[in-house]
Amino acid sequence: MSTVRTRFAPSPTGYMHIGGMRTALFNWLWARHNGGQFILRIDDTDQQRNIDAAIGPILGAFRWLGLDWDEGVEVGGPHGPYFQSQRGELYRAAAARLLDQGLAYLCYSTPEEIAADRAAAEAEKRQYVHLRRSLDLTESQLQQYQEENRPHVVRFLMPRDEMIVIDDLIRGRVEFDPNLISDPVIMRADNTPLYNFATVIDDAHAEISHVIRAEEHLSNTPIQLRIHEALGHTPPLFAHVPYVAAPGTKEKLSKRKLDKYRNNPQFKRLFDRADEVFPKIGLEGSAGLDPVMVEYYERMGYLPEAMVNALARLGWSLDDKTEIMSRQTIIEHFTLDRVIKSPAGLDPDKLLSYQVHWMGELSGVEKLDACLPYLTAAGYVNDPPDQAVRQFVGRLIAALADRLKVFSDIVDYDEFFVADDALQYDEKAFEKRITKTDDAVELLTKFRSVLETVEPFDAANLETALKAFVEEQSTNMGRIIHALRIAVTGKPAGPGMFDCLELLGRERCVKRIALALARVS
């Protein structure tokens, strides 16, 4: 039994797409499930200028999600280098071999000639297939061209004799007619390789056992299969996973359609949230980080556990009911035969429900450490936060409980950090609960005096005090508690009222009530 070796080979584009991440995850999962290796290679056949900036966010996404790689960029390994741009010799040698054996040929057809051939075919309503004109060149012509240094590419000579059969691990048996496939260019005129060629060399060289990739590569597979054979490789097994669709659609999720997604009801909420949260923490908003990127979720404060759980469930299931799965559980059960064939739309609501679950597994300290950076970035607390801040935020997080769904939610609770006279009020709620509730002012005024004497000033004791107060005034909780909440926090919703009071402390509560009272008149 040979080892399972999978790979993910992103091009250095500077961002990590959600769909690509899901494909990477499946590769990683399959390797881990089988105790094999996962390789991270960079497909930069086009020379890249700022490679570090271009791969940084990609590696960052892998690290965030905890997808480690056994060989590849940064970690090295026995099959390096792991940048295609540094493997030129390998490709040139392979091309030379193919040329020697007559399995590839120099193609001198100019782009104009090819365009003309294509136009002619179209005019006759015939399917265009590359004409192999250069095969008809005489020995002397070839020699002459070579002496002239005439520009040429190398084309792989597609064997036309039999149907190409792919036994795809996900899609089953798929057949292609080679007579319909043009001889692919494998080396450009500048002697650099094309993807279809480079990937074959690299996969074989790295002894990749399973090529798990997006289904748009299915039509490249017959070519790659034949190139593998021509080179004498045992081809890897192929598994083509469906693409990830935009929420509620069957359309492939694409960064080029961002503007359209702003009108997608589910995505719209994510964009809006980005515009709300990111500027507060010194980022650009949805124009800089959008929900097609993995980084969006990281910056927003989603948990890697939630993301992995959600991504794994996109096109794969464990059984008929298991939804919540840890990384270990997923690794244990992940198999390619349970990957579905049809595209799946990312569902932000479902992602959030996983998030709520995994957030619930965290300890207070873990939440604290994750929330603090948001508060310092927003300027709500000192940087670095001192012990008093840590303690206060820790208590706030405890009071927030399940209300904190993603870490960045913490910046919504500015009322616990701003100066009393800078408190923002929800005007509608203020009006309803204070201005237009006839005895609110009176009750607030009286209860303020009570607050001045409550000792100790903690939630339990405050609750007792308020109950006694309500009884004494022959009123009910509802008459005062809402008014109190608005007066003290400015908002109609939030943590338990008594927790809010305790958190703020006597002095601030008393002052805020006075401030609110002053607003009425």
Next chain:
RNA sequence: GGCCCCAUCGUCUAAUCCGGUUAGGACACCGGGUUUUCAUCCCGGCAAUAGGGGUUCAAAUCCCCUUGGGGUCACCA
């Protein structure tokens, strides 16, 4: 357009390979309960085999056609 892939609740999916389920679960939504608010939590409800032909005692499941969606046809990856 050629070639290839796909098709179950609004969404993610189970059951499809190997025909027999009241077509199951989750998210969302709606209703109820818990809660001082919000959030959580608990209970209940709504809701699907794209259409048409076959084969069969029996079809979501096998076959064919139609329709719809998607991918791909580069000196991109």
